[in-house]
Amino acid sequence: MTCNEDMSVRSVAQIMVVNRLRYCVVINKQCEVKGIISADSILRSYDKGIDTLRAKDILDPYSFTTTPATPLPEAIALMTKKKVEHLIIVGDPPRSRSVLGMLNASDIVRSMARDEKGEGI
Amino acid sequence: MSARVCDIMHKGVITCSCEESVRNVAAMLDDNQFRSVVVVNENGEVWGLITYMDLLAHFGDDVDTMQACQIMRPYRIEVDPQWPVERAIELMKRLKHYHLIIVDPHVGTRWPVGMLTSFDIVRYMSNLEPGHYESFLKMDGARQGKSSKDEANRAP
Numbered sequence: 001m002t003c004n005e006d007m008s009v010r011s012v013a014q015i016m017v018v019n020r021l022r023y024c025v026v027i028n029k030q031c032e033v034k035g036i037i038s039a040d041s042i043l044r045s046y047d048k049g050i051d052t053l054r055a056k057d058i059l060d061p062y063s064f065t066t067t068p069a070t071p072l073p074e075a076i077a078l079m080t081k082k083k084v085e086h087l088i089i090v091g092d093p094p095r096s097r098s099v100l101g102m103l104n105a106s107d108i109v110r111s112m113a114r115d116e117k118g119e120g121i
Numbered sequence: 122m123s124a125r126v127c128d129i130m131h132k133g134v135i136t137c138s139c140e141e142s143v144r145n146v147a148a149m150l151d152d153n154q155f156r157s158v159v160v161v162n163e164n165g166e167v168w169g170l171i172t173y174m175d176l177l178a179h180f181g182d183d184v185d186t187m188q189a190c191q192i193m194r195p196y197r198i199e200v201d202p203q204w205p206v207e208r209a210i211e212l213m214k215r216l217k218h219y220h221l222i223i224v225d226p227h228v229g230t231r232w233p234v235g236m237l238t239s240f241d242i243v244r245y246m247s248n249l250e251p252g253h254y255e256s257f258l259k260m261d262g263a264r265q266g267k268s269s270k271d272e273a274n275r276a277p
Contacts (some may be wrong), residue, residue: 013247022240039239040219042246046210050246051211066256076180085173105173112176112184113147 001097002027005034005056012055015040023086025099026059032097033088035059060084067092068100075103126209127202129245130223130235136161139168139190146189146250147176157220159233160193166231167222201226202234206245209237 002025003012012024022039037059042050045058066087075087076077085105091098135149136159146158150173153163160169179192200209200221213219225237 010247012232013243014249016240019245039243042212043219043239046206046214046242046246073181075265076177080174080178083174085167105177106156106267108180109147109173109176112180113144113151115144121145 001049003037003055004029008054009042009050009053009055009058010043012099013035013050014036023102027099027103030071031093033062033099034091035061036086036088037083057065063087063098065090066103067075076108078106124206124245126200126204126206126223126237127235127276129241130202130237131241132160132220132235134233134236136165136233137189138163139188141189143176143179143184143189145184146171150176156238157235157236159222159232167196167224170196170220170222172220172265179209181218182232196222196244198222199224200237210242211231213239213242217240224251
């Protein structure tokens with residue numbers, strides 16, 4: 001699920017609520033990933049004027065690269081270190097900004113519940 | 122009158138005992154599509170909280186022998202269901218704690234009655250009424266349908 005960086009924070013909140021998602025990937029006009037907005041970042045913008053604030057004002061910048069080739073334990077270690085529940089997976093080369101998918105904490109919890117070693121993620 | 126916590130919180134929580142295995146906790150979260158489970162003592166009172174992030178730190182560990190009390194975070198925040206939402210938001214921002222367990226003060230014990238998460242706040246901020254998402258989507262779909270119909274009418 002993506003939104004444009006110039007979208008208002010209220011619109012981003014509506015996208016998340018309607019789609020029942022706790023995050024939204026922010027992209028620019030060239031469809032390059034700029035960052036991610038989580039429910040927590042929208043909460044932090046409460047009483048700052050969510051109709052005037054833009055997505056680019058509150059996003060957590062995309063700063064660390066995860067590709068499909070990244071080992072799962074490494075990706076999970078990154079999530080726990082940075083305290084994020086969602087990792088944006090980008091294509092190769094590593095500094096590419098084309099979004100391939102997301103790794104969510106829920107995917108990992110599911111694999112822990114089912115005695116998988118990450119094969120099902 | 123501003124909204125109260127009980128107006129927007131998620132009613133009901135899932136709970137586990139201190140001795141529950143971590144694998145069972147993960148299964149509970151996955152089955153119920155919840156992001157946190159409340160650890161309760163033998164009297165059913167709030168003792169701690171386990172969220173996704175607490176579980177992630179133990180990926181690859183022996184989750185069958187590990188118990189809930191080994192990975193939970195003790196929980197001591199008191200939130201009344203009658204609080205204004207703004208007060209709960211201030212608390213969340215100040216403590217950076219995005220899962221608040223709501224406890225009914227009239228019961229006498231610390232029994233959890235609901236949960237308030239950052240997503241509930243996002244729903245509140247979005248100004249969309251709960252249960253009206255489908256009509257919102259239908260409206261959007263109808264608009265798209267209409268535009269495609271218009272295009273079809275325009276076509277020779």
